[in-house]
Amino acid sequence: MVVMDDAHQATSLPDDIHQLKAMIAARNHQLARHAQELAQRDEQLSLRDQQLAECQSTIAALTQQRDGFYLQSLQLEVRLAKALKQAYGPRADRVSDPGQMLLDFAKQLEALPVRRGDVPPAEAEPMPREGPVSRRIRTRGRRDIGSLDNLPIVEQRYELTGDLCRCPACQNQRAKIGEQISYTIEHIPASLLRIKHIQYRYACRHCEQNGDHPQIELAAKTGGSPIDKGMPGPGLLAYVATSKYADFLPLHRLQGIFERQGFELDRSTMCLWMADVARLVRPIYQLMIRRVLQSHVLATDDTVMPLLQPGRTRKARMWIYLGDDAQPYNVFDFTISRSRDGPKRFLKEFSGVLLADAYGGYDGIVLDQDLPRAGCWSHARRKFVEAEPTAPDIARTILRTIKGLFDIEARAKGLAEDERLSMRQAESQPLVDGLHGLFGEQTAKLLPKHPMAQAVGYALNQWEPLTLFTTDGAVPIHNNLAEQQMKRMALLRKNALFVGTARGGETAAIISSITSTCRRHDINPQVYLTQLLIGLQDTPISQLDQWLPDRWKTAQTKQVAESPATSSPAPTPD
Secondary structure, three states, X not given: OHHHHHHHHHHOOOOOHHHHHHHHHHHHHHHHHHHHHHHHHHHHHHXXXXXXXXXHHHHHHHHHHHHHHHHHHHHHHHHHHHHHHHHHOOOOOOOOOHHHHHHHHHHHHHHOOOOHHHOOOOOOOOOOOOOOOOOOOOOOOOOOOOOOOOOOOOOOOOOOXXXXXXXXXXXXXXXXXXXXXXXXXXXXXXXXXXXXXXXXEEOOHHHHHOOOOOOOXXXXXXXXXXXXXXXXXXXXXXXXXXXXXXXXXXXXXXXXXXXXXXXXXXXXXXXXXXXXXXXXXXXXXXXXXXXHOOOOEEEEEEEEEEEOOOOOOEEEEEEEEEOOOOOOOEEEEEEOOOOOHHHHHHOOOOOOEEEOOOOOHHHHHHHHHOOOEEOOHHHHHHXXXXXXXXXXXXXXXXXXXXXXXXXXXXXXXXXXXXXXXXXXXXXXXXXXXXXXXXXXXXXXXXXXXXXXXXXXXXXXXXXXXXXXXXXOOOOOOOOHHHHHHHHHHHHHHHHHOOEOOHHHHHHHHHHHXXXXXXHHOOOOHHHXXXXXXXXXXXXXXXXXXXXXXXXHHHHHHHHHHHOXXXXXXXXXXX
16 A cells, blocks of 8 residues: 555656655655654563563572572471470481371270270179189289399398297297298498508618618508509599499589598599599500501591680590400590591501591591591481481381391391301392482482482482492491490580590590490499509500400409309399
8 A cells, every 4th residue: 555655656746846855854754753663662672571581580589589498498397307306306216107197096096985885795704602702902013123143142030039939829939930031132332441551661680780781671562552652542543433434423423422421532633533543544545546446347436525725615526436346445535626637646557447427537538548438327317317307208218228228237147247248238239229229310309408309419429438338248337336435425524514624535535445345345344443453553564465354354254264162142032
């Protein structure tokens, strides 16, 4: 239509030049207006594209913020569940079992009212035909308090004397026809004893009369204090050391106990005594270190041990190094920080397998010394237990597989290393391979900061240490034994609050190593420390091995077995 109008205008153009100029000006004005409209339209389209980009950016930011809030909510749920478990829940790493719903159903069923028709008629019990009706009285039985054979017996005899022994019917003396035996367990409080040492001097009167040297000699004292010019005997020192580092009784409580027994002893004095005990038993401690470093598998862990500083305490560390069955010793080491300098110094001569958690300080030590490193499946399992509320189905599948690994280890307990390794390769290896594939699938599905993704990432980062047990039958799949020894430090920290100096931390490490190893071998630490403080001073360095706790127990057991029986066994109660 526009083309026809243009053609019509072209055929009917006026001859007047002024009219032609006016028509051209009008045409140019129209074209300019169209161009302006096109520019405005382009500007609107550009503005609309800009608004669309801003909307897309806002949507992306909101999506990211939503994912962040979601992850933060999951992390808070995990932290809350962890805090509630530490405060009120069991210490074991267990997840909620759907079967527990049956317990709630049973409670609801018991709460329902009972109707007469629901109760079946009870069968009448037959009454005895002869004699009175017997009435059965239930009494609480005596709880099992263990064996009494190790307790000494003090007999007390009760007899009828005088008129009590006469028969009330005929006034004749009644004869003894039997006895009834019962037992009572009594506690005799511990007592403190002051031993007076009198050393006589001897001289030769004959030499003195002849003007020669009288050859004066002082009789040697035995059973004195292990501390030079000190008053405490070995039994008292062993009692204080056992009370503090085996029974976790702080020294200020011991001070009160001694006061009740009439002996005033300041805790600062006992603190100095413990430093002297640590100095005396240090040769055994150093020998245990050398033996532990010869282990094929060495387990280690650490915990906080507050160190008193001006203003506030410092987070020092206490480390445990647990030897294997060939070197059965528990050695503690105290450092003022958690830097890798402490374990690096301790492990500089170690060449076996290091069993530890994922602490990064061990990485440099393992690389520098080319040590195989074993991981702990209990740590890995704990990550999945903590993340279970955020992904229950995934967590239960993974935890069920990990439980299978622990069940295999329970059946392999007591087997030789080669037999245990064969069982692991036949049964554990397929479970491990299945876990690795499952971890890869979950990594692709979950957000990177999802708690379950972080648990999976922890396991994958530690995959080589976690799977070392499938190639070495001597490597355990967990580090629980070392963590159990950390409970000793936790109890000591809870009662004593802190160590006063670095020397005090070293004292705690030395004596705790002795008491912990005694616990490992079922040895009374007080008896062992008493004999150790008596005999260690006269023992040559070449014979220190006989005072190691395991060898000392073997010698004591052999001595008891070879000694003749001196008393008959105590009669058992009726």
